[in-house]
Amino acid sequence: MTNDSLLAVSHLTKHYPQFTLQDVSFTIAPGTIMGMIGVNGAGKSTTLKSIAGLVNPTSGTIQLAGAENLAVMLGETVYYPEKKLAAITKTTRQFYSQWDEDQYRYYLRFFNLDDQKKVKELSTGMQIKYQLAVTMSHHASMLILDEPTSGIDPVSRDAIRQVFRHYVADGRHSILFSTHITTDLAAIADTITYIHAGTVLYSAAKADFIDHFRREFSLGVDAPLNFDDIMIKIERKDSDDSAIPA
Numbered sequence: 001m002t003n004d005s006l007l008a009v010s011h012l013t014k015h016y017p018q019f020t021l022q023d024v025s026f027t028i029a030p031g032t033i034m035g036m037i038g039v040n041g042a043g044k045s046t047t048l049k050s051i052a053g054l055v056n057p058t059s060g061t062i063q064l065a066g067a068e069n070l071a072v073m074l075g076e077t078v079y080y081p082e083k084k085l086a087a088i089t090k091t092t093r094q095f096y097s098q099w100d101e102d103q104y105r106y107y108l109r110f111f112n113l114d115d116q117k118k119v120k121e122l123s124t125g126m127q128i129k130y131q132l133a134v135t136m137s138h139h140a141s142m143l144i145l146d147e148p149t150s151g152i153d154p155v156s157r158d159a160i161r162q163v164f165r166h167y168v169a170d171g172r173h174s175i176l177f178s179t180h181i182t183t184d185l186a187a188i189a190d191t192i193t194y195i196h197a198g199t200v201l202y203s204a205a206k207a208d209f210i211d212h213f214r215r216e217f218s219l220g221v222d223a224p225l226n227f228d229d230i231m232i233k234i235e236r237k238d239s240d241d242s243a244i245p246a
């Protein structure tokens, strides 16, 4: 791992009976946000879970500066519906030596959450915001977030993007998140990693990423090209299913 990376994933490989995550490598510099994209089943969650230690890789290495200082949010956490958020937080915060109550209160206000509410009184989006508030309140140097903006309305999504940018602004924290909402990438990602059929198709800084695919698709330097276009062109070419049956 170089001195200027907070996370280095090298040749990560995981064999499942019907799927292989193959030779995935990338690095994340401090103070940056990496967005990970790819179609359903491409291997994004397997990559994130491997980094989080929830999947045992077949081979490869994962190096994290300050290994104890990782926060993960991988899908929906199932909370006991009758519990108040305040009670859940009281238990949860004991696990974090660097728990920051002021920061937590700030996020509750920012996300308009009332921690006297019971879990069953929260919408899906509110539950995600609560999970984010907890995940971001113990000064983890690296956040690993699997689809953190899925199920979130556009206004709240904008608010979440703001707190993500703020989280890395001191140059000592980083975020790796997966998403199907490609406008997230345009809005906040510094670097992008495209996972395709279990391998890294391309990983680069955002502007380089777009330029690379402009060249790949023989488009002019000013031709409009967004992330949805890129994904559709790649995946259709690969599966040759561009002809929609009548």
Ligand SMILES: Nc1ncnc2c1ncn2[C@@H]1O[C@H](COP(=O)(O)OP(=O)(O)OP(=O)(O)O)[C@@H](O)[C@H]1O
Residues within 6 Å of the ligand: 016, 017, 018, 019, 038, 039, 040, 041, 042, 043, 044, 045, 046, 047
């Ligand atoms: N525990 C497991 N056992 C066997 N196969 C698995 C297991 N977990 C995931 N897979 C397989 O690995 C492949 C990649 O799944 P993964 O969840 O990493 O995809 P993803 O890119 O996160 O997809 P999505 O966008 O749908 O969340 C899939 O084919 C899936 O069936």
